[in-house]
Amino acid sequence: MTGGTGELLERLEKEKAAPTADVMFGGGVESLLSYDDCFEPYAVSGAEMLMPGLRQRDDICTPFSSLPSVIIYNTRLVRQGQIRGWSDLFDEQWKGRIAFADPAVSGSSYSAAMTMLGALGGDRAELLESFYKNLDNAILEDSGDVVSMVDSGAMSLGITLEQTALKSIAQGAKIGIVYPEEGTSILPDGSALVAGAPHRGNAVAFLEFVLSTDVQDKVVSCLYRRSVRSDVDDPEGLLPADQIPLIEYDIEEASAVKEEFLNRWKTLGKDG
């Protein structure tokens, strides 16, 4: 069955005693990790070929593709090089012209916000407040709208996943991508073996399959995603992974403070 990450995970939790699913495919690894008791650790045969840092705790889940958070801009409204990093998002010039999805709705939006706060350093609460002010209440309900808002010129800048931006560019969107100079995070999505899966053999075979070189090649060529395998090249014309400024993103911590963050976010909304 298909569904949103949260929805599927909740169902797995409910069916823990007698699972009907074999594999959870897709969803941010941080979400998968927070439901670690639903999954059986499994190390795929190519695990040692994973990019450094992508192998997950206890092999509870296997990463599928790498999804860096990026800033996008409308090429007509923003000159190339005008935007360099997260700090530009605090510039008054862009007040109300930043497309950002509500982190309460979008997991990737939350991850991006946490990355931004982590990369900038300093007092998170203060940063968040000034960022919120610069959004000028223009908060999108759907993370899918970010790219189209920027493309149509309704917004000048936006925060989204690299893969989403690349897909739109391939379809003719006039947007550019900026990898923030302060560093960003590469959050993989992953797949995991459901504990007590009725068809464990097939499930294991599937995990091996999605991490195989062939599939990972397709991930690059068809999905505009970065492979999690160190031996599969990134999509052509893309900034090589080792040149993307990265910060350490503590998945466990991010999960831990999510509630606090969202509460604060809501408060900001009320104050504003």
Add this chain to the structure above:
Amino acid sequence: MFKSSYQRSLFRTFLLAGALPLVICVILILSIFRVSSDANTNRTGEARIASMARAVALFTSRSETALNRVASDPLIISALEHHTPASTDIYHSLYSALNDIPSSPEITVYDSAGSLLYTTGSGKPGEKLPTDWGLLSSAGDNDSVVYRRTSPYDAELRSCMEIACPVKLGGTILGYAVIEVSDRCISGLLADLSGETDYMLLDPLWNEVHASPFLQEASAAEKLRNALLHPESSDELLDDYRLFISRDENSGFISVLCMYRPLNDHTVRVLYTVALLSIFLSLFLCLLFSVRLSNQVSKPVRSLNEAMEQVEQGNLDVKLEEAGTDELRLLSSRFSRMIGQLKSNISSSIRQQQELGETKMRMMQAQLNPHFLYNTLDTMKWLAKIHHVPEISTISANLADILRSSISADEFVPLRDELRMLERYVEIQKIRFPDKFKYRTDIAEDTPDLYIPKLMLQPLVENAIIHGFEDGSSGEIIVSSKLDNDLLVIEVRDTGCGISDEMKLALISARENTGELSRGHLGLHNVDAILRLNYGEKHGLQISDGDPGTCIRAELPLDRVRKNDGREQ
């Protein structure tokens, strides 16, 4: 077509009861169905074309506003005047002009020579559009917002529709602002309609600007154009649709909504064919049933009728086939029984007539020339008196009396007269057979006036005299009469030798074999026949042993006796 009027009226009845309601029902249902589905289609179509027209009008009016805004934007005017290269400020104002237009089209600015300067779309700077003809020329000439369908021969085909207006400064054309509307853009604009309805957007010349995929593939716009140019031609595709058309006031572009007719001509034809077939079927069934039912009834009736005709013509030997429904079978069998009865009645009546005729013949033979005999007897009486032979005188007188009485035309006479005549006869017989028998009568008081058949008693007494004492014995003959309930009982008894069984049998067999009377007992049989003819079969003579002698008994029903009495009087 029909053999009988009965069949015809049956068929009419069936037709009225069966086929007519069906026909009315079918026509009504089809009409109601058609009217209501048409009304439904119209309602939905009108609501949808209205919403489509609203969307198009909103889009065109906002586009005009945006173009006017761009054309009057000092930044754009100055940029065109000075050929400023693209800047974020210019794009900012272009984008903000587009902001209000639903489903985000692209805007492009051309300079006065038709060279592309700025675009939010995918055009490249420097691309050219002609200014001496086409969109830009028309915009310049009209000095207003113009709408064009993008030529399908345009190599780029970035859009399907363009909206342009000139940018002017003091009467000089500095350039042109053009909104490019792509197919995707119109689909987005009309997203509410897609999936439910097929629609087209046509330019004022009825050329296709945009069409939903099905109509586009079917080249519906072209067909519609042809249909408008040649109203007499008909197109299968368009016939299946109900078209709703609305013209946009801003652009002159035409919105066309195609609602598939739930009851298109083809479906209606099929429905009517089915209806017609079922009506024919019901007609056929009506015909079949009326013929069968009427045959069921009319066949027995016809054969009954034929049989009656035969009977009318005197043929009583008709045979009726007993077939058909219960009531008619009953009727046929009753008719057969009736014919049987009639036949036996007629034959018995013929037999009676024959018997009566023969009897009368014999009686008339017996009456032959009675006047001569009577006169002769009278002469004999007087001769005997003259010559003092009293016996001959008595015999002659008595015989004359008997003759007179037998000559009379009366068929019935009072018992009293019959007895007097009998006495005359007995007196003669006493002279013939002196001392052979004694004669006495035992007449009940109320009987002498009752009428009985004439000459009824004489043959009985004669029989008693001749056969009762044929062995030479002598005895008594008693004639008695009495009333017994409804009967007048008359008995002639003798104390003679009795009647033989042979003779009784002869009487019975004579009754059964009509006309075969045994010679010896002619008188007895005559009386018996007369009694039976007049009073019914039951009332013939009864012969029994008198112990000694014989008793011959006649029982005459009083009602008949009195009737004769009445008739005589």
